[in-house]
Amino acid sequence: MSLERFEVARILLVDDEPAFRLLAERFLTQQGYQVSSAADLTQARQLLAKTPFDLLLLDLSLPPLFDPAATLTALPELNAQPVIILTGHADRELALQAISLGAWDFIAKPVDPDLLAVVVKRAISKHQLELELTKLKRQSSTPGALQTLVGVSRQMDTIRTLIQRIAPTEVRVLVTGPSGTGKEVISRALHQLSLRANGPFVSVHCGAIPADLLESELFGYMKGAFTGADKDRQGLLAMANGGTLFLDEIGEMPLPMQVKMLRVLQEGTYYPVGGREQKRIDVRLVSATNAVLPDLVAQGKFREDLYYRIKGITLETPALDDRREDIPLLIQHFLQQLAQAQPKGGAANQSLTLAVPALQWFLQRSWPGNVRELKNTLESVVAISQHGVVQLSDIELLHMDAGMPAQSNQLPGAAGGSPLSAAAGAELATGLSLDEQVRNLEISLLMSALQQSQGNRSQAARALGLSRQGLLKKIERYGLLDIGQQSD
Structure with missing residues (x-):
């Protein structure tokens, strides 16, 4: 996921060696981050009290005690997430202890700059995506009127504000x-x-x-x-x-x-x-x-x-085509409304979902009629679907593509091979920004992997080179919660 959509990330570097602080600060600044530094825990606490940081780089051997165990003891009270531990004491016991206390990762000195860049980027991506997820959850739980304003796009954020x-x-x-x-x-x-x-x-x-x-x-x-x-x-x-x-x-x-x-x-x-x-x-x-x-x-x-x-x-x-990142959430919102409107009791009162190819059709299609067209289309295909699951065949039965430009309904990688190979042959849609292209490609790869694994999220995560937790966060972020729900 590109970090360009977020504000510049802020890093706090805590290390007692002036030369290392200078070099690390210069290197991380060149990577595009805002970096502040402290020589000990006292200075670190003062900075953390004034400014929110996206990452804490913390040396374990700090004055006045220069005792890694004492620094680890102070880790929870710093109330900073995520934390990357820097230390010359590269033993496994310290690493496991740091992680058990909430550290994100553990890097031994002397620090490899390339490794530092990769670990920092991953940690900040995790932190910023968690912040966005928290924001989304807060918006979805906002009582009253704002619940009807569905979306995580910048435009919808502005309108809500x-x-x-x-x-x-x-x-x-x-x-x-x-x-x-x-x-x-x-x-x-x-x-x-x-x-x-x-x-x-x-x-x-x-x-x-x-x-x-x-x-x-x-x-x-x-x-x-x-x-x-x-x-x-x-x-x-x-x-x-x-x-x-x-x-x-x-x-x-x-x-x-x-x-x-x-x-x-x-x-x-x-x-x-x-x-x-x-x-x-x-x-x-x-x-x-x-x-x-x-x-x-x-x-x-x-x-x-x-x-x-x-x-x-x-x-x-x-226009809906100008905030396409909101389409999965709108689909989920309307499906919940349609499910609640069904007759009470019996099989009719079941949850409604879209099969992966049907969801991909909705995500690929242009919506000149905007949210109203999206909702009406969902109502039509749900009306003829069976067992609460809308299939691509339901859409084709209603000739929904009549008069629309032909688009491939096959998921990238669905014909075989790794879902990651889809990136090489994926065509870019016109009129979308780089962030939107990246987002659409991520959704396609996620759905392709879940389809190939028949909903097994652990298998899908391995195919994409993600942790299972990382896959779950992306699924929730893109509103794909109804895909791949089987226990694994």
Whole structure:
């Protein structure tokens, strides 16, 4: 896994030899790390209290006692992970004792620079991936609204952070982005985390209501206002009073209605259709659109004054193809929803999973319809699947590839040979960054190894040159928990 997606790692080097500290610090800095150094445990404790480090390089023979056993005794209280022990006392008993106390590895002096580089890189990779996994677990356990914002991508992290900051305020929010990217989900999260959470959330699709009915739907009407108005009717604005009004696809709102909506936002008042008594309204406005509103303003199709009234803070939802690392988690999320929606009791109420080739199809495919298309596709294939497992044949039966560019559904290495040999012949998808290419290749190799081992994780780990624990961490990180669950 490339470390480029993480911030520069910080290393604390603790050694009493000035010459070694100087050379090691210079070498590790050239490797791309930020390095701080200390001459003894006292200095180390002071630095650890002020700064979080990604790795501790610790010499066992330190002043004032120069006693490796004493340094090992102090290891747990340093509360630093991971730790690599450096020592000239290269005996097996000390190494095992250090590891039993939580050290990551043990390197004997004189230190081989190449070995140091490899061990440090592995230890920091472990630490940073564990931090990311912890972050993911924390996000998945966040109560309420943020649980619906599924994903570990940078874009979703930004959206969650902004929602948490602006939700308690009264600032108006404009949610933009392609159709099907979850703009209403974001808007509901804003409401649920706001001070108006106990009030109503009223959603209005401005393009779904005919232009001549939109005013009466929003503002309500009085008896006799028009033919068929046989009694007073409360509008959606009044229903949203004290809560949040969500105007979806506001770019499709007719110009005459835009003028009246501007008055609502400026003065907090409106008149029901056919009414003469002014009504006051207290709502927070959240709007959404897949159109580029400044372009509509330039074309005279959207009022400039209304645009500046509604924009407040803009949240942009990314296309699914721009955050492909979230696809496995979204699949798992939707499968859990579909399983919960099944009839209670009997075989129908079972967990739902994707066979490896079917999952690979989902990961390889482009999603122009974004999250909505992904969810609808899952619903379709789950509906015809058998025994709770979606097979590639189910997808082919529904002709899901009709009109789509042909893509290979065979896993790399599935025809035979080591799964690692797939890297040599893997084709790179266009429009993806290096990190995304690496991620997709890792997922393919993981699934290929698990398929070849028939779900035996220990065998898959050996084929990939990983420890079993390392494989499990990657499986959890990529949301592949339902693959290879057999005991081994």
